[in-house]
Amino acid sequence: MSNKLSEVINTLRRLEGPLQVSAGPEQVTVVTAAPALAQVCAQVAQACDARLATSVGCDERLLGRGFQVYFVFAADRAGAFITVQAELDENAPVFPSLTARLPAANWHEREMHDLLGFLPQGHPDLRPLVLHPGWPKGFFPLRKDAQLPPSPFQVAGDLDMPGVTGQGVYQLPVGPIHAGVIEPGHFRFFLDGEQILSLEAQLFYVHRGAEKLIEGRTPALALPVVERLCATCSASHAIGFCQAVEALSGVEIPPRARHLRTLYLELERLYNHLGDMGNICAGLSYHLGNYLGASSKEALVSLNAELTGHRYLMGVAALGGVRADLPGHAPERIRTVLAQAYRDLQELLSGITTSPSVLDRLENTGRLSREVALELALVGPAARASGVDRDARRDHPYLAYSDLKLLVPLRSAGDVYSRLMVRADEAQVSMDLVNQLLRTLPAGPVRTDVPPLPPRRQALSWIESPRGESVHWVQGGNDGTIYRYRLRSASYQNWPAVPQAVLGNIVPDFPLVNKSFELCYSCTDR
Amino acid sequence: MQQLWKYLRRGRATAPALTPDPTPSRGFPAFRFDACIACGRCAPVCPTGVISIADDAPALVRTWSLDYRGCVRCTACQEVCPTQALVPTHQTQLAATSARDLEGVARFQLVRDQSGALVPRRYLAWRKETSHG
Numbered sequence: 001m002s003n004k005l006s007e008v009i010n011t012l013r014r015l016e017g018p019l020q021v022s023a024g025p026e027q028v029t030v031v032t033a034a035p036a037l038a039q040v041c042a043q044v045a046q047a048c049d050a051r052l053a054t055s056v057g058c059d060e061r062l063l064g065r066g067f068q069v070y071f072v073f074a075a076d077r078a079g080a081f082i083t084v085q086a087e088l089d090e091n092a093p094v095f096p097s098l099t100a101r102l103p104a105a106n107w108h109e110r111e112m113h114d115l116l117g118f119l120p121q122g123h124p125d126l127r128p129l130v131l132h133p134g135w136p137k138g139f140f141p142l143r144k145d146a147q148l149p150p151s152p153f154q155v156a157g158d159l160d161m162p163g164v165t166g167q168g169v170y171q172l173p174v175g176p177i178h179a180g181v182i183e184p185g186h187f188r189f190f191l192d193g194e195q196i197l198s199l200e201a202q203l204f205y206v207h208r209g210a211e212k213l214i215e216g217r218t219p220a221l222a223l224p225v226v227e228r229l230c231a232t233c234s235a236s237h238a239i240g241f242c243q244a245v246e247a248l249s250g251v252e253i254p255p256r257a258r259h260l261r262t263l264y265l266e267l268e269r270l271y272n273h274l275g276d277m278g279n280i281c282a283g284l285s286y287h288l289g290n291y292l293g294a295s296s297k298e299a300l301v302s303l304n305a306e307l308t309g310h311r312y313l314m315g316v317a318a319l320g321g322v323r324a325d326l327p328g329h330a331p332e333r334i335r336t337v338l339a340q341a342y343r344d345l346q347e348l349l350s351g352i353t354t355s356p357s358v359l360d361r362l363e364n365t366g367r368l369s370r371e372v373a374l375e376l377a378l379v380g381p382a383a384r385a386s387g388v389d390r391d392a393r394r395d396h397p398y399l400a401y402s403d404l405k406l407l408v409p410l411r412s413a414g415d416v417y418s419r420l421m422v423r424a425d426e427a428q429v430s431m432d433l434v435n436q437l438l439r440t441l442p443a444g445p446v447r448t449d450v451p452p453l454p455p456r457r458q459a460l461s462w463i464e465s466p467r468g469e470s471v472h473w474v475q476g477g478n479d480g481t482i483y484r485y486r487l488r489s490a491s492y493q494n495w496p497a498v499p500q501a502v503l504g505n506i507v508p509d510f511p512l513v514n515k516s517f518e519l520c521y522s523c524t525d526r
Numbered sequence: 527m528q529q530l531w532k533y534l535r536r537g538r539a540t541a542p543a544l545t546p547d548p549t550p551s552r553g554f555p556a557f558r559f560d561a562c563i564a565c566g567r568c569a570p571v572c573p574t575g576v577i578s579i580a581d582d583a584p585a586l587v588r589t590w591s592l593d594y595r596g597c598v599r600c601t602a603c604q605e606v607c608p609t610q611a612l613v614p615t616h617q618t619q620l621a622a623t624s625a626r627d628l629e630g631v632a633r634f635q636l637v638r639d640q641s642g643a644l645v646p647r648r649y650l651a652w653r654k655e656t657s658h659g
């Protein structure tokens with residue numbers, strides 16, 4: 001056990017209140033009573049310099065444990081995850097809300113309220129988050145005894161959007177159906193002339209009930225579902241899920257599989273970052289940049305297809321390793337394609353940095369301060385562009401990352417330009433990582449057997465997806481199937497930052513700001 | 527002008543589809559009915575549940591079917607098949623004029639073994655109206 005981790009444990013042991021502390025590798029669990037939950041969480045966050053990483057509400061009545069809530073904190077400097085757990089009263093599942101003290105808990109608590117009927121008492125804004133108007137009262141889909149109503153619901157009523165009122169202030173509704181082929185989301189702007197005074201976003205139009213669907217499946221049957229939570233981070237999702245299952249079953253994957261998974265994750269980051277840079281250019285009508293980004297992305301997803309049979313890397317991960325080894329000519333092909341991608345990236349960057357009209361749109365647009373980024377516990381490029389030095393690959397190393405030389409690029413301005421440049425820098429780091437991986441690829445098998453899930457235990461895994469850290473939480477049931485699964489994707493954590501970043505900007509810059517975060521609706525919603 | 531010339535010279539970014547395709551096969555599985563022993567191992571591993579095995583005991587017929595409309599090309603069925611009756615292809619497109627065309631159905635004759643259990647003996651018929659087999 002590392003010194004830092006024992007420091008964390010000692011700190012936790014000194015905290016006040018009714019709690020028990022127990023520790024495993026890289027993870028500490030604090031069990032407390034429901035009424036003390038908010039206070040204990042705030043103490044943990046403060047004493048251990050930890051941020052909210054994920055939360056899970058769970059109906060464990062079939063495991064003989066009642067309703068449980070888990071708030072998971074990440075202490076990045078100590079490299080530890082701390083779970084604060086409390087059991088709620090079955091008849092009155094109430095706990096004190098964390099949101100006033102930890103704003104990052106806002107969505108997490110609203111989601112528990114919507115889907116499980118847990119009441120975070122004192123929450124400042126308990127409007128439905130996941131559920132839309134027309135959803136029957138008292139029907140909580142993630143409870144184990146939820147019965148599907150006989151007929152589909154009618155969506156009725158208007159959305160409740162507080163916003164801003166005043167003389168000359170008007171509303172501009174955008175979406176949920178957009179002109180481009182993008183995902184659905186409703187954005188309501190409150191404007192004074194062109195200036196955005198407030199933005200309310202209603203997302204969760206693509207709720208597929210994936211977490212419910214996964215309950216009762218074996219990990220092997222759940223994997224294809226997790227992988228399809230969204231297409232742009234499918235390798236991250238699949239590998240993150242496999243890691244959680246392997247942690248639960250105590251399986252160590254072979255070294256070659258570890259390297260190959262890391263390789264696929266970096267290839268995924270690369271095609272996303274280059275494509276996203278192109279998308280940002282599209283957001284400001286810099287068409288040449290858009291096409292350069294798109295053609296790089298095309299070359300990289302074609303490479304994915306050539307290596308794995310799938311452009312978006314679906315089906316590459318398997319429980320216990322990867323599904324298949326790389327074809328023999330792979331290293332050479334990867335090097336060639338990456339060399340070209342590097343040249344394209346330089347060209348794209350020189351186009352951007354030498355064009356005053358492009359820079360004018362990028363700089364100072366959609367500024368997000370470091371304070372807000374910290375308050376909302378942002379992750380990924382969005383956090384790093386606002387000066388928050390946080391990367392799960394370095395802070396909580398997994399797979400082969402501890403064997404690699406990894407630089408974490410950082411910018412501080414928090415504007416669209418910074419988010420673009422963080423991606424550009426990270427893309428180059430990824431190219432370097434891929435080259436390091438190819439040089440050190442160990443020989444041997446790529447897959448090992450995974451025994452059935454042990455009953456009534458849970459495990460956590462984390463993965464730095466292209467959009468930032470995602471956290472997977474898996475719990476085994478009584479019969480080797482999954483009892484509860486939750487994905488807190490990077491997009492879920494970062495969405496609340498978008499309405500903050502657009503404040504004071506003008507409407508035409510919204511698409512640009514939105515694209516600079518490049519958040520996914522699909523894995524946010526699940 | 528120079529820039530424009532440079533971009534024109536780059537040519538097309540999208541590569542033509544290669545035939546035969548050298549990439550790993552991740553298309554719809556093709557079914558080789560003559561290799562299938564109707565063991566039923568493929569049905570429970572299919573994450574979307576599109577492979578089904580059903581016995582008609584009085585008629586002594588076992589029916590195997592695959593509805594390609596729900597296949598997500600995960601290769602799980604091919605990994606468990608003991609006889610390579612399900613084989614990988616490069617076919618990734620679904621287009622048909624009728625839903626029936628996207629289903630493969632095979633029938634097997636059943637016999638009773640000494641213990642009285644029904645076991646498949648030989649295949650009787652195979653309806654392959656799909657272009658994916």
Ligand code: SF4
Binds near residue numbers: 574600601
């Ligand atoms: S490839 Fe996967 S989805 Fe398709 S039939 Fe086989 S098991 Fe089912």
Ligand code: SF4
Binds near residue numbers: 563608612
């Ligand atoms: S296709 Fe293969 S696994 Fe499926 S029933 Fe036939 S022999 Fe068994």
